[in-house]
Amino acid sequence: MEGTSKILPAERFDVLFEVLKKQGFDIWGVHEKDDALTLAPIDGPADLPRGRIDDTGPGKMRLIDGSRDAYFDHTLPMQGLKRLVYPPQDKVFETGEDYMFTEPPVDAKPIAVIGARSCDLVALETLADVLENGPYPDHRFAERRQALCLVAVNCTRAAKTCFCTSMNSGPRAESGYDLALTELFNSDGHRFLIEAGGERGQAVLDAMSVDEATDKDRHAANIISSTVAASMTRSIPDDARETLKSSYDHPQWSDIGERCMDCANCTLVCPTCFCSTIEDRSSLDGSIAERWRRWDSCFIRDFSYIHGGVVRKETASRYRQWMTHKLTHWHDQFGRSGCVGCGRCIAWCPVGIDITAEIRAISKTGEAVVEAGVS
Amino acid sequence: MKPKLAVWKFSSCDGCQLTLLDCEDELLALAERVEIAYFLEATRTQLDGPYDVSLVEGSISTPDEVERIKDVRADSKMLVSIGACATAGGFQALRNTRDHAELQKTVYAHPEYLDALDTSTPISDHVKVDFELRGCPIDKAQLVEVLLAVLKGRAPVIANYSQCVECKMSGTPCIVVTRGTPCIGPATKGGCGNLCPTVGRGCYGCFGPKDKPNTAVLADQLITSGTEKRVVKDLFAGYTGGAPAFADEIQRLGGEQ
Ligand code: SF4
Ligand code: SF4
Ligand code: SF4
Ligand code: SF4
Numbered sequence: 001m002e003g004t005s006k007i008l009p010a011e012r013f014d015v016l017f018e019v020l021k022k023q024g025f026d027i028w029g030v031h032e033k034d035d036a037l038t039l040a041p042i043d044g045p046a047d048l049p050r051g052r053i054d055d056t057g058p059g060k061m062r063l064i065d066g067s068r069d070a071y072f073d074h075t076l077p078m079q080g081l082k083r084l085v086y087p088p089q090d091k092v093f094e095t096g097e098d099y100m101f102t103e104p105p106v107d108a109k110p111i112a113v114i115g116a117r118s119c120d121l122v123a124l125e126t127l128a129d130v131l132e133n134g135p136y137p138d139h140r141f142a143e144r145r146q147a148l149c150l151v152a153v154n155c156t157r158a159a160k161t162c163f164c165t166s167m168n169s170g171p172r173a174e175s176g177y178d179l180a181l182t183e184l185f186n187s188d189g190h191r192f193l194i195e196a197g198g199e200r201g202q203a204v205l206d207a208m209s210v211d212e213a214t215d216k217d218r219h220a221a222n223i224i225s226s227t228v229a230a231s232m233t234r235s236i237p238d239d240a241r242e243t244l245k246s247s248y249d250h251p252q253w254s255d256i257g258e259r260c261m262d263c264a265n266c267t268l269v270c271p272t273c274f275c276s277t278i279e280d281r282s283s284l285d286g287s288i289a290e291r292w293r294r295w296d297s298c299f300i301r302d303f304s305y306i307h308g309g310v311v312r313k314e315t316a317s318r319y320r321q322w323m324t325h326k327l328t329h330w331h332d333q334f335g336r337s338g339c340v341g342c343g344r345c346i347a348w349c350p351v352g353i354d355i356t357a358e359i360r361a362i363s364k365t366g367e368a369v370v371e372a373g374v375s
Numbered sequence: 376m377k378p379k380l381a382v383w384k385f386s387s388c389d390g391c392q393l394t395l396l397d398c399e400d401e402l403l404a405l406a407e408r409v410e411i412a413y414f415l416e417a418t419r420t421q422l423d424g425p426y427d428v429s430l431v432e433g434s435i436s437t438p439d440e441v442e443r444i445k446d447v448r449a450d451s452k453m454l455v456s457i458g459a460c461a462t463a464g465g466f467q468a469l470r471n472t473r474d475h476a477e478l479q480k481t482v483y484a485h486p487e488y489l490d491a492l493d494t495s496t497p498i499s500d501h502v503k504v505d506f507e508l509r510g511c512p513i514d515k516a517q518l519v520e521v522l523l524a525v526l527k528g529r530a531p532v533i534a535n536y537s538q539c540v541e542c543k544m545s546g547t548p549c550i551v552v553t554r555g556t557p558c559i560g561p562a563t564k565g566g567c568g569n570l571c572p573t574v575g576r577g578c579y580g581c582f583g584p585k586d587k588p589n590t591a592v593l594a595d596q597l598i599t600s601g602t603e604k605r606v607v608k609d610l611f612a613g614y615t616g617g618a619p620a621f622a623d624e625i626q627r628l629g630g631e632q
Contacts (some may be wrong), residue, residue, distance in 0.1 A: 034575065036548030059596070078548050086546040204518050261589040263561035264536060268543035279532050282523055284404040295544060300536045301586045315589065350539070350551045350561055351596045 005213040006205055010183075010190040013045040016114075019207045025112035025149055028084070030077050035063055037077040039084070039113070041348070048115070050076050056159040056343065056353030066157075066311075069139075069190070071185050072115060075159040076342055080120040080271035082127065084111065085144040092140070092278075093351040094290040098247055106270070109143035112149040116177070119342040123271035125176050129334045130274050138236050149200055152177035156224055158232050161343030163356060166235030169340040172225035173197075179204060182221035193221045203361060234346075234356040236327065236339065243363040252361045259315025260299075266345035267322065272338055275303070298322055323355060354359030378427035378526065381413035383447050385433025385440050386467055386495060390512035391458035392416045392432050401519050408526060424450030428525050434460040434617075435628050436495040438468055455521060456498040456538035459511035459615050461509075467495040468617030472631050495617065506531065511581035511614045514566055534566040537585050538578045541569035550575055557602040559610045562588035562620070583615035590624035604628055 008016065020027055021235055029042040032049040042048065053066035054074050066073045093103045123190045124145065131141040152173035155162075164170030173180045178201035182193040193213050196202040237243070267273040279294040282289045304311035312318045330338030339355070346354045396402070396417060406568055429451035435441055447522035448454055470478050475493040479486035498504050506520055517533055524531035534541070538560030542549060550556040550572055558577030563624050564585040571578050584590070590611065597607050608628050611621040625631065 034548050035550075035553040038546060038548065059552060063553075079543070079546060083546065088546075105631070107579065170412075196590075259589075259592055261561040261593055262537070263539040264544060265539045265549065265561075268540065281520075281532065282527065284401055284523065286523075286527065295540075297536075297540070300540070302535050315587075348549055348552055349556075350549060351592055 004202065004205060005193060005195040005218060006208070006210040007213045007217055008192045008194055008208070008210050010071070010192065012210075013192065015023070015210075016194075017044050017177055018098070019115075019204055020112040020149065020151075023204065023207070025110045027112050027114060029114040030074065031325070032063060036061065037063070037074055039077045039079065039081070040269070042114070045071065050073075053157065056161045057347055058346050058349040058354045058357075061129055061347045068185065070156065070183055070185065071159045072153045072155075072181075075155065075162065076117060076120070076344060078344070078348060079207055079269055080344075081113065081116060082344070083357040084113070084148065084274075085124070085141050086127065086131070086141055086274065088295045089291045090140060092291050093291050094288060095149050096288050106143045108143040108147040110147050110149065112151055113296045115153045116150045116173075117153060117155055117342075118173040119167075119340045120271055121150060121173055122164075122167075122169035122340045123174035123342065124150075126272045126334070126336060126338065126340065127274060129336065130272075149204075150177045150179075152180040152197075154180060154182040154221065154225055155228050156183050158228050159343060159347070160342065161234065161346040162232055163234035163236065163343060164341040165229045165232050166340055167337055167341035171228040173234075177201070182224060184217065184220050184224075186220055188217075191217075193217050213346070234341075234343065234354075236341070236356060236359055237363045239363055240327045240359050241331055244324050244359075247362050250362050252318045252358065253316040255361075256319045256353065256358055259351060260315050260319050261351060262299045262301070262315050262318060262348065264297035264299040265348050265350060266353070266355075267299055268295060269344040270326075271342060271344070272326075272340060273297065277303075278290045298325070319353075319358075323358065326355070327359065377408060377410040378554040379412040379422065379425075380409040380522075381424070381426040381429045381447075382411075382416070382417070383413070383429060383431045383433075385431065385444065385461065385498070386436040387433030387458065387460040389416060389432070391461075391510075392430075394512050394515050394518055395430070397520060398515055401515075405519075405522060409522075417472070426451045428453045428455065428522070430458045431461050431498050432458055434464045434467060434495040434497060435492070435501050437491050439490070441492075441501060444498060444501050453505045453525060454498075454502070455506045455525070456504045457508045457509060457510075457513050459509065459581055459583065460495075461498045462507045462509055462618075463615040463621075464497050464617030465511070466614055466616070469612065469631075470495060471617055472622070472625070488541065497617070508630055509566060509582040509615075510534070513528065514568060516568070517566055524533045534564065535586065536565050537538050537561050537588075538563045538565045538567070538569070538572070538582070541565040541567070542572050545569050545573065550577060551597075555600055555602075557597045557606055557610060559590075559593060561589045562611075562624075577610065579610050579613050580621065581614040583618045584620035588620050590620060591627060594624060594628060 031040040055062045095097045131138040155171035177197040275296045326338040471494045521531045560578035563580045564582040
């Protein structure tokens with residue numbers, strides 16, 4: 001996406017917040033809380049986890065001090081944009097004794113998210129392909145998504161669990177943003193390169209009195225992105241999609257089945273997993289019935305319950321469902337990968353099961369990153 | 376005629392019955408729809424059976440209770456056992472794997488007055504149970520949902536997944552991942568409303584094992600990452616250690632000391 005690019009000195013970072021607020025946005029960003037990064041409403045730059053980085057590995061995420069005072073050397077909050085656009089629970093309608101069905105209004109407040117990463121932008125597009133761009137659009141999702149103003153941050157550091165390069169989804173935001181920031185530390189000082197990615201972003205940029213960026217700034221940003229891309233050690237082999245099609249009986253599935261706990265953490269931190277179930281609730285006096293959509297996961301036994309029982313009885317078959325959906329069937333269904341390489345499922349699996357290592361064991365191409373689990 | 380509700384107590388602390396009393400607003404609405412026929416904690420009224428629904432709190436831990444639960448079953452169209460005692464034996468089941476006589480001597484000055492069984496077992500070991508509601512104590516919202524479902528003749532919508540799902544639904548960061556705090560949430564059924572992890576404490580299993588938990592992998596992971604084996608065993612043993620999946624895990628880890 002080509003737009004104008006400007007330079008904002010770090011000490012004037014709050015100007016961006018002020019302009020966004022003036023344009024009617026609530027501001028959300030990554031915030032440190034309870035030893036973790038979470039996406040939350042923030043007021044200004046001081047609420048960002050400045051100087052902190054996330055040290056991740058299989059089953060591990062520890063926040064530690066980084067080597068410099070950067071605003072964005074950390075990577076991802078535990079959950080991405082999905083919580084905002086597709087909340088864990090959502091009432092879809094209610095009815096009373098008159099059998100009139102009413103849908104509650106969508107709480108689609110304009111929100112500016114500061115610090116969305118490239119993989120999360122691609123994940124949002126992936127979700128939109130499933131929920132919004134098909135024949136039966138989920139308008140609740142669509143309205144919430146369209147209300148977002150996305151201020152992307154191009155990653156200046158990859159976590160050990162990141163593999164967006166291998167999924168073509170980062171580390172530099174290519175599309176789907178309103179503004180993109182790259183944090184620069186060089187002889188010209190601590191500054192942000194800001195690029196507009198559309199009219200809404202351009203309007204924000206126009207309202208800020210900032211200098212034009214130079215070719216030197218843009219070059220510096222390019223170098224950062226390519227350095228970060230080259231630093232990633234994990235990847236999904238290119239033949240994963242094809243290999244999985246013929247690996248239905250691979251012994252690795254039962255091996256994983258012994259190690260996986262069906263806890264569903266991986267699917268619930270995954271920014272693209274969209275599965276939900278429907279629950280009906282009734283009021284105590286029986287006069288009101290409500291229908292709710294609630295996050296579900298293919299790791300939960302009841303997920304595949306149909307008349308007569310559970311289809312995927314064994315953990316091994318549930319893990320196989322998850323991985324083959326992410327890496328193979330998603331392509332067939334939606335024409336793209338179901339995995340964007342954010343690595344959340346690796347870090348937030350309490351027993352450190354690593355999708356990149358498991359697919360290596362099945363595809364046998366290339367070397368898996370061998371890394372001890374939680375230490 | 377309004378359906379008749381009875382609430383029974385076996386070996387327990389009364390906490391689950393208190394949860395029903397605690398329902399306050401809901402209880403009033405409920406009282407309009409059911410006749411509270413037997414609920415000693417709330418009313419002196421004692422109507423004879425048969426009862427449409429019986430809520431049973433507590434475990435079977437005395438010879439007298441073995442007989443009494445049969446009478447309750449015979450008098451109840453639907454029997455719902457409530458709480459960790461009634462569904463897993465409660466923490467009085469800690470005696471199941473120890474020398475009961477020794478324990479009695481340690482605790483009581485005159486153990487000869489006691490008439491207790493060597494084991495504390497869930498209601499379902501003795502009579503047919505129509506629905507088990509987990510928790511120590513049970514969750515108020517879940518209890519209301521079960522009663523509503525029974526009144527409407529539909530299946531209750533009760534969580535049937537791990538505690539981790541509750542963490543992720545509420546956005547609680549996993550403390551195993553962020554701090555290495557021991558937590559048996561991945562093996563435990565959700566439903567408490569994510570009480571412990573939200574305050575930074577590991578889940579200690581009061582809702583009992585989830586469907587087919589992989590306790591071994593969890594225990595080994597916690598031990599490898601620095602939690603003492605004794606602590607891990609205590610987590611499984613504390614509240615629902617009598618439940619078969621957790622009892623087996625405690626044995627696999629070398630049993631109780
Ligand atoms: S499968 Fe894992 S790495 Fe891929 S998008 Fe989901 S959470 Fe991220
Ligand atoms: S991997 Fe599982 S939870 Fe995720 S979208 Fe596919 S079926 Fe749903
Ligand atoms: S892969 Fe890990 S996070 Fe996912 S269900 Fe299995 S144990 Fe849980
Ligand atoms: S804190 Fe415990 S219950 Fe919550 S996600 Fe982590 S392991 Fe699961």
